[in-house]
Amino acid sequence: MDLFEKYESNVRGYIRSFPTIFVKAQNATMWDHTGKTYIDFFGGAGSLNYGHNDPAIKRAIIEYIERDGVTNALDKATDAKYHFIEKLQNTILKPRGLDYKIQFVGPTGTNAVETALKLARKVKQRSKIVAFTNAYHGHTLGALAVTGNEFYHDDYYGVPLNVTKMPFDNYFDSENQMDSIDMMRHYYEDASSGYEVPAGIIVETIQGEGGINIASVEWLKKLEKMCRDLDILLIVDDIQMGNGRTGNFFSFERAGIKPDIVTVSKSIGTGLPMAIVLMRPEIDQWSPGEHTGTFRGNSLAFVAGAKALERWDNDTFSKEILAKGAKVEQRMKAIAARFPQHIGDVRGLGMIWGIESPVEGFCGQISREGFERGLIAETAGATDQVIKFLAPLTISEAELDKGLDILEASITAAAAKHPINE
Amino acid sequence: MDLFEKYESNVRGYIRSFPTIFVKAQNATMWDHTGKTYIDFFGGAGSLNYGHNDPAIKRAIIEYIERDGVTNALDKATDAKYHFIEKLQNTILKPRGLDYKIQFVGPTGTNAVETALKLARKVKQRSKIVAFTNAYHGHTLGALAVTGNEFYHDDYYGVPLNVTKMPFDNYFDSENQMDSIDMMRHYYEDASSGYEVPAGIIVETIQGEGGINIASVEWLKKLEKMCRDLDILLIVDDIQMGNGRTGNFFSFERAGIKPDIVTVSKSIGTGLPMAIVLMRPEIDQWSPGEHTGTFRGNSLAFVAGAKALERWDNDTFSKEILAKGAKVEQRMKAIAARFPQHIGDVRGLGMIWGIESPVEGFCGQISREGFERGLIAETAGATDQVIKFLAPLTISEAELDKGLDILEASITAAAAKHPINE
Amino acid sequence: MDLFEKYESNVRGYIRSFPTIFVKAQNATMWDHTGKTYIDFFGGAGSLNYGHNDPAIKRAIIEYIERDGVTNALDKATDAKYHFIEKLQNTILKPRGLDYKIQFVGPTGTNAVETALKLARKVKQRSKIVAFTNAYHGHTLGALAVTGNEFYHDDYYGVPLNVTKMPFDNYFDSENQMDSIDMMRHYYEDASSGYEVPAGIIVETIQGEGGINIASVEWLKKLEKMCRDLDILLIVDDIQMGNGRTGNFFSFERAGIKPDIVTVSKSIGTGLPMAIVLMRPEIDQWSPGEHTGTFRGNSLAFVAGAKALERWDNDTFSKEILAKGAKVEQRMKAIAARFPQHIGDVRGLGMIWGIESPVEGFCGQISREGFERGLIAETAGATDQVIKFLAPLTISEAELDKGLDILEASITAAAAKHPINE
């Protein structure tokens, strides 16, 4: 590990939470260089929904490489890209009635977000974008402007320009809180409020990094309606919550809404770098080459992604996700019941779950205890008040059980180290 | 091709210049779905310096996948990353006396640039960054702010904040032009000039997208000296010109300067998405996790990149680059001599060359003629006034000769279509 | 009037509402060039609280001019300034326990606001300022940024930088609205809300231009407490509501709060250009000359202002204001009762009153009817939904009665022209 300390920037993070060298991974299990195994409840922060090294995907990639397929084509056409587009349209978009065009962007989520925001501003010829409290959309300057956590900001980066922050659903957590969509509507309909109608509103239907905050179906529908009424583009950032995480392919399906723009990344390439932006055709007002980037044509990710989408040919996968999610929920709630003073809330949906603790440092302790016992699990939320479950959707029953057992043991150990003084 | 038109965003660009579907590539040769071959003088815009599908690199990647190496590890430690760091330090940095720490960033050049700018601002606690006329650094908002071409900008994206544009070396192209570094020094030493000392200055030693504009060694040395004198960080964006393009590994080696920060991407992962930022250790003032991203741990790129760096174990590769470059220069100048009214300038260095034409539309025509004849070559410059040579450094003599022959034929054909009326 | 149309900019405004040439004025009566008289319920938008051409003030000014007193001294010391400072401290500030230093700024309200905002930002070394919905603070870029009405804004002026708009007291006008101070506190205590603690909060205790919106005493106290708790500077813009308008000298006295910074202008110079900023001594962190301006030493205004402050030597003036205000309230409410469908609300305090109408164009019609009948009265609010009473505090009983009679007649006439169709 000395080499990393000596030569890698101080910015390195997860290596500090999980200080070992990983050498192998299969589905939800990882091996380090000493041979120790870990159950992966972190899942590459949502980029490994299809598990590590899925055999079918491996085979597809290797075949492509062996036959000298073009690996980097910028945005020239390749057979790899052709098949990916075809598969995404036929398997995912058309069956859901989503008439979207696809933009291949630089293969990072933050690039997809920047693209979506630029496009919304260009199309509407308005500068303002609305984002929500606790939102997380990335770290390049345009995306950072819509990301809430002040930890990522610095006065000298330049002000987060042209962004209005609004309270996420249920943000104030109080009886008499005002619905934030009523707030916005009031502002935008009052010419003297000091609030301009934005070009677009960017929302995560479930805030992952922000602490597993789930927007209600009612709120999402109301948000969509306001956007339609006031001619605002609705942008769903589905980078972490899409790709089946909630049981459906897109996280917004549960609300029955149709965003104008959707950002997709992480698992869309099965963990290989890839990001796309989906948009209604009439919004696709780009000039050729107006937003470019070298790695927009990462063919290995196209090949892998197309293969992975086969899981969505029927509804088996979706059902499995929900079944596993139900088990996670049941186990977590049982654990929570054992530690009522340490655990304030268990919340989630499909295969995204969080355990929130009012005890400072408790969730960080769980993560450390877990690592010791062979579990990879990270915290979320501005004060790391949540321990997050983001395991591969393909996790086996055995892996899941083992992981949940370790989680329970870790919580028990953490609770012992954080006694409640009453 | 209908599928792309129907489903891919209008933003698609190179597919319009080279309208066919590519299915195979080997070193500097590409095959389309009809079996037609093309010599690749474009080289993935600088990301394929080691050619398409190098056999040794292919083998390394496949082996890694077959043994279930971790493909996406965020910034957890993996053996793939370990070996890449070790190789980069031992083969490249140490022999050049460059004591740099490495930051793995989101795998796009624009992310590397954003990271460098954020870091410079954070470290110096100043907002301003200087960039140059015709600079190209990427398309996310922070990087876009330092990119000159107005085609990429829109009023509603928000103003390019905190950026001062200065003339690149020899920009004004006139007898009595003032040296831009004297200009800057004068501004910064005058408290009433309205110019603040910036946190950093970002420079391409050769502007590729800007039109193959080559900064002189003298100017680069003078720039470095001013940065030292006035406590400004010198950032070299070596994304397109690094990785051996100029004959040396880094493009700034020819000037004998040592930047404070260097951005590297494109060929560093042999065409697989990867980007890093190199920085002097004392500048590495990040907090853990302060700049993150999902795909910072693209192991396949680490494996491929480490393998590619073996070419730098001795100076053979460097010599080959210079030898091939000399041939390119000789051929291009001979062609230019045949078309004195169509070709205004031939300029370059190592394996980066450009032919500039004063005739509007001429270089675009060359590109089209080339495609027809089996050559992939793109234009550069704000008005596409340059045809650019960016072939793989590994291109074979045969491929090179064939490509140059097609280039000459294409120029001849283009000249016939653009007669000069005197 | 042709001369004005031909040579004065289209921006001219009140000349359109009151299209005649005024040649004489005494207390609350104005004469035009035809000899017609008007009762002035507009009072120079709050700059004529002491009436037009008060005899004692006239005498003081003339004496000063006749003895060749220095009229423009920049910020050199003059006897005129000496006496003004002395009078303001002894008669106003000390008796109220307000330990403020005085800054003489460029003689406009907008300059006082700019100064206050610059000072708050400089002292706290934070960029953000909070302002409220419907706020009006002036038209230079810094002040415009905190002014709500979009009519005054243009995309190309530059974004209203570093300003957060918050709902004014009772803004949402709904049962379940959240207290805006609870909102702010929640935001500022959540590091991931996307809201930074501001340098200062600027507030009008009663929004005049915004539509005579009155902040409750409870809300103002709560605002002050939050500012103290979170180390935010509380700035009261008392430009229109100060100088006795509400019965007390400062409008914030009714709430028992002590702002950190107070902007004062309009009647402080009895209608001659003058503006000052009051600040707690520990906030006075300016360097000499850091905020300057040519007309900071308008001696005629100092002489006039010092004379006017004599009215505050005892509490007679204050009692008169309240007595007159009570009459205004009574008459207005009686009028409102006659027109329940045209008049939605009558609200005010001291000598600031507004009649709000839900009928579009109704208040503009009242203004026009009034002008015809010899009354100067203007509208307020983003949609001109309020007719505003801002008469000189010194208005005679006879003038007041006459004015209110004309107002009633004008409302009657306006109502006839805006029949309600049910």
Place this chain on the structure above:
Amino acid sequence: MDLFEKYESNVRGYIRSFPTIFVKAQNATMWDHTGKTYIDFFGGAGSLNYGHNDPAIKRAIIEYIERDGVTNALDKATDAKYHFIEKLQNTILKPRGLDYKIQFVGPTGTNAVETALKLARKVKQRSKIVAFTNAYHGHTLGALAVTGNEFYHDDYYGVPLNVTKMPFDNYFDSENQMDSIDMMRHYYEDASSGYEVPAGIIVETIQGEGGINIASVEWLKKLEKMCRDLDILLIVDDIQMGNGRTGNFFSFERAGIKPDIVTVSKSIGTGLPMAIVLMRPEIDQWSPGEHTGTFRGNSLAFVAGAKALERWDNDTFSKEILAKGAKVEQRMKAIAARFPQHIGDVRGLGMIWGIESPVEGFCGQISREGFERGLIAETAGATDQVIKFLAPLTISEAELDKGLDILEASITAAAAKHPINE
């Protein structure tokens, strides 16, 4: 003086350079409370071109007050305003062929500048404004953005948005400097320079605060031509250099140019607060009331200003200015010849002159020596390297001689305190 120290903000400036209380002033002579007299070479920083308390002006003001003329009318029409407009058009604008409309703005120079910049941006629908090195245009945020001196800026005020600084004529002071207008033209004609064509360019034909820097006639003509060619509005800030300072009424007359917008303040109201913006009629695209302010109708200034303009009924005044200026020049150059090591340059035009010293602190010392001996004279330039002559244009021969004598004595005394060590 204790009262000022105790109660006036630390920002007070000139009171520190001239620490006494002034009680009387006549033409170019001031009296303090001890009876000591001073010759005024500062002239209210250009606002007292017509001298202190001109008898004819005094009489006009007193008459207006005595007949109860309206003193504050916002922008309602008054006879005072009528006569001012008429006089300005007939005596100044028409004879010079200047077809300008007049906008009355808040009575400060900074407000005139803000108005000009807002108007230019609104009319051209572009954000950028060009201003020059060492420019001084005021202290509200919009005007501050075009003011060079960093002393007036603070990181937390917000970035000086949308402003490009360009070198003033002869700025680099070197043989091979590039003409700044050629620079701009090059930038604006290159789509990839990173420089956008601005809405307007604001320029002082002579920079007063910046150190008496005189733009050449040739440069001003060339600037105007570029503005015409590239559809940029030319804004002359004539606040300090207008009103006859250079011999002509407007400072730009000597170059034979016709700006699109002109800002005028200071002496236009003879030292009483007033500011106007002149603009070509087709640029007058304001909506009614779009830029407002309480003190736009300062009638005393209209009355005084109209009276003062009578001096321009024939060319006598202009000739007097030039004659006095010639004497100033001669005396100053003679003094400079006596102190070749202390005085580097004497420069000026009409009645604006500056003596520049390469010796640090020398000019400040002259100012202090002068004050002791009965002279009010201030420094200019970013490092106070210039002593500035801005006496009333109406100064008597006797006052002028006396002042120049004191100046010479003060320079002699200052030189003795700053011996040159060689």
